[in-house]
Amino acid sequence: MDKVEKEGKAEKEELIYTYNRELHYSFEPGKGYTRKVDYHYPGNQVIIKQSWDEAESRLKDISSKIRKGQLSPIAFYMEKNLMELPMLSDYTGFMQWRIKRHLKPKVFSKLKPGILSNYASVFNIGVNELMNPPLT
Amino acid sequence: MIELNFEHRQAGHCESGVTSNLLHYHKLDISEPIAFGIGAGLFFSYLPFLKMQHAPVTSFRVWPGMVFDRATKELGVQTKIHRFKKPEDSMKKLDEVLELGLPVGLQVGTFHLTFFPPEYRMHYNMHNMVVYGKKDNNYLISDTLMEHKVEITYDDLMRVRFAKGTFAPNGRMYYPTAVPTEVDLRPAIIKGIRKTANNMVGVPFPLIGTKGIRYLSRRLRKWPEKLGEEKASYYLGQVLRMEEEIGTAGAGFRFIYGAFLDEAGIILKQDWIREIAVEMGEAANHWRKFSYLGSRNCKKRAKPEESYDMLADMLMECADMEEKIFRKLAKIR
Structure with a gap:
């Protein structure tokens, strides 16, 4: 455990989160339990970052597919909002198979304004932004 | 404008912290660990058929809401719990209860x-916080994760209270x-x-309790060859996120x-429980070491x-x- 803490400090430059301190519990043999308010344990920040990096690489993947005309912009915003089909279906009220169709560029280009604005409001953007995603 | 005299205290776990803080407001003082222990919050389950953020779900706690429900029931506290279909209704009810001078716990999504x-x-729908007042269009929030009290607008609060997905609040x-x-x-x-001892060692089902930990261990051993280095590392990261994240x-x-066992030993005047608290601390440190070495793996270092x-x-x-610990604890009386 000692070794863990020392190395943890050396990794401080990797802190991605330094503006809110949290309460942490710890245990040391002979000393018992202590509570301490401190910044997030640096070792953990790596795994939080991993999740965001992974999301970013999925987004890149989708962007390139949109450029090739294989997917519609809805796929981009779905990933940008870290959503999967069942969740987007809950938010929009559209059935999953319908959303799957909307992911096709050909179907997307013919969508009615009402449907587009539903998607836009779920993604918290304007319809114009929905049509022109900032591809990465 | 309403502002109740609610003391904001940080906590390690949102729901136990909220439970402890709400009872503190009503002049019943129990610590966060005691709330967690009485609510039988500790658990383990590995659910490979449930995916979250593209990886299987590992959970170290019981279902959301159970800690508050159980703890208050066991302590003889009367409570009210509401769920809603219409977002507007839920906000109206919230205002009414605040008018009565009662702080309210809310389950929200964090996205x-x-x-x-x-x-x-991220999309995590099991977060809990307390609303203790309203100022114009803003609600006053005590969130045990945050260092200070915070505020949120009417629209934003309605949005997080009706987050969608698994465990939608x-x-x-x-x-x-x-x-x-x-x-x-x-x-x-x-x-x-x-209750916790039974959950951990008394349930004959392979995916939960200490059996679940062993099951996960056997799966984890095969991840690199089955999934490839990249995906294995992501799956491992997910386990660690559930273990160590917020x-x-x-x-x-x-x-x-x-910490709960330690306090419980003092209250019950049973020293052997405090000895088990030490064993629990050692197990916890072992978990922590696991997550530290695991995260090096995720970093490819x-x-x-x-x-x-x-x-x-x-x-x-x-x-x-843990099996040793809970087999002993199961004999408590």
């Missing part, structure tokens, strides 16, 4: 939680209405420990549970001996330690 650190804003709100000032904690503590107080609630094999072995050791 749109505006005051939350951006890195934490549906505007769930809960609050104590009548709280006794004198409570004998002993029977509640004993019952809570028994609201677990570290090591998948093991520290907070150990692992030495060869820190492979998945070794991590799987460590998990087995954690399971052994």
Whole structure:
């Protein structure tokens, strides 16, 4: 455990989160339990970052597919909002198979304004932004 | 404008913290670990058929809402719990209860939680916080994760209360209405420990309790060859995120549970429980070591001996330690 803490400090430059301190519990043999308010344990920040990096690489993947005309912009915003089909279906009220169709560029280009604005409001953007995603 | 005299205290785990803080407002003082222990919050389950963020779900705690429900029931506290279909109704009810002078606990999703650190804003619907007042269009929030009290607008609050997805909160709100000032904690503590011991070693199902830890260990050992290095590392990261990320107080609630056992031993005047608290602390430190070495793996900085094999072995050791602990605790009376 000692070794863990020392190395943890050396990794401080990797802190991605330094503006809110949290309460942490710890245990040391002979000393018992202590509570301490401190910044997030640096070792953990790596795994939080991993999740965001992974999301970013999925987004890149989708962007390139949109450029090739294989997917519609809805796929981009779905990933940008870290959503999967069942969740987007809950938010929009559209059935999953319908959303799957909307992911096709050909179907997307013919969508009615009402449907587009539903998607836009779920993604918290304007319809114009929905049509022109900032591809990465 | 309403502002109740609510004391903001940080906590390791959101729901136990909220429970403890709400009861503190009603002049019943129990610590966060005691709330967690009486609510029998500790658990383990590995659910490979449920995916979250593209990886299987590992959980170190019981279903959301159970800690508050159980803890208040065992302590003889009267509570009200509401869920809603219409978002507007839920906000109206919230205002009404605040008018009565009662702070309210809310279950919310974290993705749109505006005051939350951006890195934490993922779709996680089991977060809990307290509303203790309203100023113009803003609600006053005490969130145990945050260092200070915060505020959120009407629209944003409605949005997080109706987040969608797994464990959607549906505007769930809960609050104590009548709280006794004198409570004998002993029977509640004993019952809570028994419940947790049963959950951990008494259920004949392979995916939960210490059996679940072993199951995960066997799966984890095979991940690199079955899934490939990249995906295995992501799956491992997911386990570690559930173990160490926000609201677990570290090591998948093991520290907070150990602190509970320590306090319980004093209240029950049974020294052997305090000895087990020490064993729990050692198990927690072992979990922490697992997550530290695991995260090196995720960073691709692992030495060869820190492979998945070794991590799987460590998990087995954690399971052994916990099985010993809970077999002993099951005999409490």
